[in-house]
Amino acid sequence: MFSPKGLVVELYRKVVKPLGEEDKIFRLFIGGRGVATYVFWKLGGHRVDPLSGDNPLIIATGPLTGTGIPMSGRAAAVFRSPLTGIIGASNLGGRLGPVMRFTGVDILAVLGKAERPTYLLIQDGKVEFRDASHLWGKDAIETEEILLKEHGKNAAVLAIGPAGENLVKFASINHDIWRQFGRTGGGAVMGAKKLKAVVFVPDRQQVEVAMPEKLREFLREFTPYFVGEKSVKALFDAGTMRLVELANQMGFFPTYNWQRVSLEGWEKIAWPSFRREYFLRPGACLHCPAACHRLVESRKYGVSVDIDYETVFALGGLTGCADPDEMIRLNDLADRLGMDTISLGNAIAFAIEAAKMGKLGAKLEWGCGDLAKLVEDIAYRRGVGDILAEGVREAARRLGLEEIAVHVRGLEPAGYDPRVLKGMALNYAIGYRGADHLATMAYALDYGGYAGGPQSLGEEKVRAVAHMEEVSALFDSLVMCKFGRGVYDTYPGGRGFEIFAQLLTYVTGHKWDGKSVRDVALRIINLTRVINLEMGAGPDSLPERLYRPVQFEGKEYRLALEELEAALKTYYKLRGWDDAGKPTNEVLKELQLDFLIGAR
DSSP: OOOOOEEEEETTTTEEEEOOOHHHHHHHHOSHHHHHHHHHHHTTGGGSOTTSTTSOEEEEOOTTTTSOOTTOOOEEEEEEOTTTSSEEEEEEOTTHHHHHHHTTOSEEEEESOOSSOEEEEEETTEEEEEEOTTTTTSOHHHHHHHHHHHHOTTOEEEEOOHHHHTTOTTBOEEETTTEEEOTTOHHHHHHHTTEEEEEEEOSOSOOOOSOHHHHHHHHHHHHHHHHHSHHHHHHHHHGGGHHHHHHHHHTOOOBTTTTBSSOTTGGGGSHHHHHHHTEEEEEOOTTOTTOOEEEEEETTTTEEEEEOHHHHIIIIITTTOOOHHHHHHHHHHHHHHTBOHHHHHHHHHHHHHHHHTTOSSSOOOSSSTTHHHHHHHHHTTOTHHHHHTTOHHHHHHHHTOGGGOOOBTTBOOOSOOTTTSTHHHHHHHHOTTSSOTTTTOHHHHHHTTOTTOTTOOSHHHHHHHHHHHHHHHHHHHHTOOGGGHHHHHHOTTOOTHHHHHHHHHHHHSSOOOHHHHHHHHHHHHHHHHHHHHHTTOOOSOOOGGGGSOEEETTEEEOOOHHHHHHHHHHHHHHHTBOTTSOBOHHHHHHTTOGGGTTOO
16 A cells, blocks of 8 residues: 655754654645645645745655656645745656655655755655755756765755845756756745755665556556657657747747737747757656657857757747847756746846836847846846846836736746637636646647637636646646646546546555546645635736737737636636635535635
């Protein structure tokens, strides 16, 4: 039987204690984001300041992690976001998830603030507190390299850079050079705790499963299907970079701070250009045959990075920069300094527009310019960088420029314009982290032509988006890569929730079925909703700019407020929530969330 282990670490007192009730918690929430969100609630994270030592930083794996199941090698993090003030969450690939489980720890909750810079060393299910004074001030990649040299190449390292130390509100937690807990400011949470890094040293190379022969039989049949499936082949061929071309051809590529939907000269930063002049090799997370990472090198700047669509959209499209060398250079800087490139690009684009309006006290222009200096200024909070380090919402408030600020609940959006891909309008409005493209992955429904096509926001699209929200919550809690959503849903041997029920049964020894798996997803969605309401999450809405029409190839694309309001009404009804979007007591009881009743 699956028997998870959790630890609670208190930095100031240097105390480690067991989490308790692991079996019950994992049964109710599976793992990853679900378990971490529940622990966040139990530890009172919703009552504390995001940059206080009391804000729990929770890192969690799932029962499938480390088993070799394709796309199961991820880990999740949950905390109160310093950027948004509500649930902050992220997940990453690389090697962290499996290696963490190989140390004998399934979930780690970190509380308190260390007296001096500290890193945690975790091995054999135990925690050591190590001095990190010699690492403070170093960039995230350099920090990881030093710790790997000291603790061995099989270790997995989480580290922050100067942005996290300086409490940049969208600072990331970095791993495996180019992987990040990127969104919502986890790096600032670590910086506020004086926690420079966490190092996991494995003492084994596998995890036990309840039915090993059943799992081996499944993998023998599933893995060839997985490798040959068309969505996986597309990832292997071009990674997410293939979307640059699609987004510009369909007109959903946000540019010039969300004022246009295609970038002049976009061909220079599309995948064919990168592949021809800059491509080194593909890369993969542990236990993933898809190898969707695109490692590229700029000979001009002498740096290499793992480039992706969101980075090119944010640092290229939003700023009006169509230069591959600059994309690589800025990506490398963001990785080393430790910042989420989506929020960073949105902040820079906002700054350029503000400067051109004469509101920022700095001279900035659309295009590549000297964006590298501005990136560094943000990380070190120098000059205008100090304002931008607060994120777009707060920078706009201070400058009186809310009308040009694009965010939902403080989180800046990813690269899918909701005036063209209307399922994304609902996605961004209900996103539990704010303008979170991975809350429902509705962009795939939209550009794929499903549920009425990209311009549909009727009941069929709302139902599809709600289903994808459940899939997303499940993947975040298993913890699995969402790029596997298509292949797992089409596998003839079991589809959708049923295939994960099958895998959970093999791995944990507990009997699961499709309904019990879906119930977990619904439980997580409702738990998160109540916690966010408790923390003062605002209404489900979009920023003013996204209601303004946009032109593309002679056609006007418009999102009406009434469209979104109608979609929200349908969505609330599907969820069994009240007219204000609050879960009812009946829904909470049905999902075994009675402890939340009265919390609001």
